[in-house]
Amino acid sequence: MKNVEIGPIRPPSENSSLLIRVTRGCHWNKCYFCGLYKSMQFSMRPIEETIEDIAMQAQIYHEKNFTSCFLQDGDALVLKTDYLLHILDALNCYFPNLQYITTYARADSITRKTLSELQALRQAGLNHLYCGMETGSDQILKLINKGFQADTVVESGCMAKEAGMILSEFILLGIGGKELSEENAAATAEALNIIRPDYIRVHATGIKPESKLGEFVRNGSFTLQSEEEIVVEQKSFLQQLQPMDSFYINEHIINLLLEVRGNLQTDKAQMLSVIERFLQLPPDEKLLFTVGRRLNIFFLLDDLKKPALHRQAEESMQKILRENPNIDFAVLCNYIRQSQI
Numbered sequence: 360m361k362n363v364e365i366g367p368i369r370p371p372s373e374n375s376s377l378l379i380r381v382t383r384g385c386h387w388n389k390c391y392f393c394g395l396y397k398s399m400q401f402s403m404r405p406i407e408e409t410i411e412d413i414a415m416q417a418q419i420y421h422e423k424n425f426t427s428c429f430l431q432d433g434d435a436l437v438l439k440t441d442y443l444l445h446i447l448d449a450l451n452c453y454f455p456n457l458q459y460i461t462t463y464a465r466a467d468s469i470t471r472k473t474l475s476e477l478q479a480l481r482q483a484g485l486n487h488l489y490c491g492m493e494t495g496s497d498q499i500l501k502l503i504n505k506g507f508q509a510d511t512v513v514e515s516g517c518m519a520k521e522a523g524m525i526l527s528e529f530i531l532l533g534i535g536g537k538e539l540s541e542e543n544a545a546a547t548a549e550a551l552n553i554i555r556p557d558y559i560r561v562h563a564t565g566i567k568p569e570s571k572l573g574e575f576v577r578n579g580s581f582t583l584q585s586e587e588e589i590v591v592e593q594k595s596f597l598q599q600l601q602p603m604d605s606f607y608i609n610e611h612i613i614n615l616l617l618e619v620r621g622n623l624q625t626d627k628a629q630m631l632s633v634i635e636r637f638l639q640l641p642p643d644e645k646l647l648f649t650v651g652r653r654l655n656i657f658f659l660l661d662d663l664k665k666p667a668l669h670r671q672a673e674e675s676m677q678k679i680l681r682e683n684p685n686i687d688f689a690v691l692c693n694y695i696r697q698s699q700i
């Protein structure tokens with residue numbers, strides 16, 4: 360039997376989904392912060408091959424009752440609507456219990472479709488889009504070479520919602536550096552207040568040295584933020600988001616405060632209070648938590664109160680300072696973050 364082809368990436372929330380690869384890589388592949396598919400040439404998989412994979416996975420997993428499926432790789436919406444409808448048809452036929460079929464979607468791939476095409480896709484089962492808007496700022500979208508502007512982000516988000524799809528928007532905190540931190544918070548909140556997606560998934564930026572943004576850091580045009588400064592940016596962003604029926608999530612290991620999650624209608628004050636609790640820590644405890652979190656000693660803010668973990672973090676901190684007395688913790692934490700993506 361031939362092997363099923365599986366792509367390298369899926370969103371964290373799709374960890375128990377059936378994975379079906381419809382494209383290889385990313386057709387844009389030019390964002391200055393992203394190295395996910397850099398070494399991979401983009402191609403669309405022949406439809407017969409993809410359907411063969413679906414049939415084989417149905418055989419392999421005949422005892423597993425999948426209720427969700429994620430279409431890989433970077434942006435399945437770039438495919439023609441007819442192609443996608445064929446794939447959805449095969450999925451529904453081989454996996455009749457699927458309740459969610461999801462994919463990554465670039466904003467400009469969504470706006471290239473008509474509303475009735477999006478509605479047809481949703482009716483055929485494609486009912487959740489993960490969109491990497493990253494920011495609502497035109498200035499930052501240009502800086503990171505995202506390939507579209509904020510008006511496309513807003514238009515695509517509104518179209519997906521109007522088509523009845525579930526919409527997740529990924530946000531990058533720290534993607535504007537120190538220079539554009541407040542701009543990132545304000546413009547991203549402004550765009551999301553119009554779109555009102557179902558999920559706002561925030562990620563802290565980890566800048567890879569080999570990326571173009573890494574080059575900007577080295578030439579001094581982009582200044583890395585400390586972990587505390589990224590939290591301050593998150594506070595401002597969250598404050599500027601209006602109450603809406605959206606779930607706000609820190610879900611990735613790369614985020615410092617994993618407990619900041621909840622519904623923006625009902626839990627905003629509680630989420631801000633967690634951020635405030637971190638910001639009000641004495642400076643040495645704040646740094647200890649940050650470094651301990653990055654070294655996977657702490658998981659949640661309350662772990663700071665656990666004596667054994669506190670001691671372990673202190674010992675690690677002393678070792679770091681002994682070996683590198685002039686260490687820049689913003690650089691160290693970015694280094695660890697970029698290794699986690």
Ligand code: SF4
Nearest residue numbers: 385388389390393433
């Ligand atoms: S961030 Fe998304 S759109 Fe940009 S290069 Fe990476 S996969 Fe492609």
